[in-house]
Amino acid sequence: MKRFGLALRLLLRDGRSGELTLLVLALLIAVASATTISLFADRLQRTLTVQAAEFLAGDLVLAGSMPIDDAWRRRATGLGLIPSQTVEFSSVLLENEQMLLAAIKAVSQGYPLRGFLKTLETEAGAESQIAHGPQPGTAWVEKRILSALNLHVGDMLTVGEKPLQVTRILTYEPDKRGDFYSFSPRVVMHQADLPATGVIQPGSHVHYFYQFIGEETALVAFKKWLKPQLNPSQRILDIHEDRPELGSALQRAERYLGLSSIVVILIAGAAIAMAAGRYTERHFNTSALLRCLGCKQREIFRLYTVQFLVLGMLTSAIGCLLGWLGQLGLFYVLKPLLPQQLANPSLLAVVFGFVTGMAILLGFALPPLLRLQKVSPLRVLRRDLEPLPAKAWLIYGLAIAIMSVLVWRYSNDWQMTAGIVGIGLSSLLVLGLLVTGMLKLLRPWLPKLGLTWRFGLQGLLRNSRASVSQILAFSITLAAMSLSFTVRSDLIDQWRQQLPERAPNYFALNIIPAQQPAFAQDLLRAGIDSSAFYPVVRGRLVEINTEAVQKRVSKDSQGEAAIHRELSLTWAPAIPADNSITSGEAWSADQAGWVSVEQKLADNLGIKVGDDLRFTVGGAQVSARVANIRSLQWDTMKPNFYMIFSPGTLNDFPLTYLTSFYVPDAEKNLLNQLLKTYPATTILDVDQILKQFKTILMQLTQAIDLLLYFALAAGFTVLFAAVYATLDDRIRQGALLRTLGARRDWLRKTHLVEFGVLGASAGILAAAISQAILYVLYSRVMHIPYEPSWLAAATLPGIGMLSVGLAGYWGVRAVVDQSPLRVLRRL
Amino acid sequence: MQTHSEPNNPSIIETRNLGKSVPSSEGELHILSSVDLIIKPGESIAVVGESGSGKTTLLSLLAGLDTPTSGSVFIKGRDITVMNEDGRAALRNELIGFVFQSFQLLPGLTALENVMLPLELSGDGNAEAAARALLERVGLARRLTHTPKQLSGGEQQRVALARAFVTRPAILFADEPTGNLDSKTGAHVIDLLFELNREQHTTLVLVTHDASLAARCGRMIGLAAGRML
């Protein structure tokens, strides 16, 4: 490049004279924060994914009621995946004349692929983590087994026909599932001993789980290959699908992290555009002079583009470094909260930070820069000759294109990208026009105002184009902040609601009707809160409007899972308070023969109000007409039902009761009492799951908080950057006004008025923008109910007025301290 | 506040041993040294000298735009060098008008608004009528609502003249007011300046390096290397 040397020299000179400081600072913040967030989010996400994988004891699990084809396992190992296997079934144990139904789990070598087991070596020993299962010939059992069968560690326990030595007490297994098999106490044994037990016969009820771990790509490839070959009894579980409660929390958190990144980039983009605008204006003279000296327009363009490219690369590199350090700092601060095993920072995330820097620099700085080549050489003689502003479509087009790509890269979600960019774009257009109109309307009022107000407002009107873009920039910043904040608190609120402080951590099932009042009485006496007691009849849905239900289901769906097992059917005079009817009517208490169906299942099976459903219960059949469809929140840990019948419909069938309750850690021995008093009753322990889940949510919340502070800091820095962009003009004008006799406090007041009005207008717009985006985000992307947050909307104008007003006041305080001599010297 | 008045010889501007120096890498740099000056009301003074001789510096000290490093400046007997910045601003608003080489109109305001500004700053309720009258006087009655961008250099300088005279200042400082204008336009602006000066009996301090322009003033002060000749 012919003029590369000149470009570098000019760049160096600008750098030394402080001309570029603002731009570099803005870019540095942008890249550093983008890199920090990108790295942090990437690492956190991978760490959390690993942690979530522990729930499955693998990254991907294939569950079914038959052993799998050997070809499938070969395919998995061929793809580089590591397999393990568990077989679960229930078996009656008989020792010391005591009988107990136990949940047996035979595990292969390698289990658990993710996570670990916790065990005690003696009844009074200390808990220790262990990353493998028992050796052949031995078994690890839950304490309940020992107490129920009068056994001790070291005794023999016979499973089926195979005697095993009990060597450890099991206190925790990562992949404990909240379904039927977890109700009974656990025995873990080695798979090699399985044939010798003789328990597994053709037709016996056995669940096979095949866990796999490996590279993400291999997992995806394997899943894709596997899916079409599955038979109806087989299901793929992965961290997003298996535990809906955890999956959706993770997914929302991922999206939130993405959103935060986008916020910071957007804000930084606005700052860079402003800084570049100022840089451009300050280089009109140089550019005019160069034109006078014979530079062609193209050459000027190249000259400045090269400068910006070099600047961008240097700054982005430094920004990446800062981002790396920032991310290390974040993890250091969060260390007590995070799992010990952290995923490594990925180079890709750093590269992304760099590319982001270059992209936002070019996307936001190029359009103003293009004006430089258009400067008329005549400007050398007539200083006030300014080139036309860059074409609007160019400014916004380029920025939008680059933002879209970035948003997409961060969110990996076209829907979200389209939502954000679409709304942003149309609101920018509409709002731009609106603000322009508002400013126009303001003008006739000016002569009626006092001098201070008039002058402050004139500051806005004087360069209405700049004011419009500033108001828009501030409003985007404010909207982004409020958005982050609102989404964060809504997410956390939702999680809290889902898992309140005293969320039920135990379920009691199979409570015999004759014992139900006594059971309830015992809970009450112990001061334990329980949910209602629901009568339960086990039954299977077989026909919808005389059509066999199998014909209605698609593979892999929730509906499929529901018809392959018995459902818990209950009845109630009215549907529970936290369920809501989405279509149809409630029944009146004395009408038998009606049923209320959960919405997702109804959608899945195509069930509508008025359909006739037929169930088999035991050997008998029962029919009911759909009275209503009802929606509910599944992940609340409260008893939820797919089917609720009107009273009287299920009267003739044997029933048991079900309830859930919260037992604090200190009162756990109550459970043993309950188990002794009501041997037929099953107590399901979800405490472990709940605790794991809560830990993860807490970590997510902390991470989210930190990201929010980060975005907030970036926002404020940008605020000052924007104020600085107009500083030259203000200094000139302030000095002139003072030669005319203006006092400094008067000047200050006009600044307060100007920035206050600017901030308030930006705040009003921000309220509108954020609510619009919130609506789209919630209803279309995150699928949580949208409610206008009036509080945010009402406070934003005030926040805008205060923050922009004070930042502006502080940022231009130099103006009033400048010597009016500047006017004479034409500085 | 120190006052200084000699009833027999009332001066509107007076300096005593006025000096300005700035620190530089080779020690103190004396931009202006021991200037003693007495200007009587209604006088017109031309400050002449080569570029860099200190003319602008002197003007800025006389007008209280800058503070001297030695000596004092008295305006109407009041020592402005002991006033604070806001005190000097009030004084400027009350007594002093400016005309600059580069016009210095506020770009967002119309011609009328620019001229009204100093009156409004002093709280004059009749700003608009006075401003209209003066703009008419400088021949711009039809350009009231134009912004500086829509005016030529000469027209801008005439607006600046109107702005300077609208407060009926006791003293007008002009720093090379024709420096940015062609000679014909410049001459027209200068004619106007002297006419208004006569009408209002303003004390004029005019910085120029144009000998013919300097000759139109009552007295000439020469500066060379920061010293009075």
Ligand SMILES: Nc1ncnc2c1ncn2[C@@H]1O[C@H](COP(=O)(O)OP(=O)(O)O)[C@@H](O)[C@H]1O
């Ligand atoms: N703040 C300053 N620092 C250093 N030198 C200055 C400063 N202000 C003025 N000068 C120098 O003082 C000298 C007189 O300046 P000035 O009063 O502007 O001259 P004139 O108006 O006669 O051209 C010049 O050499 C100028 O460079």
Ligand SMILES: [Mg+2]
């Ligand atoms: Mg000068």
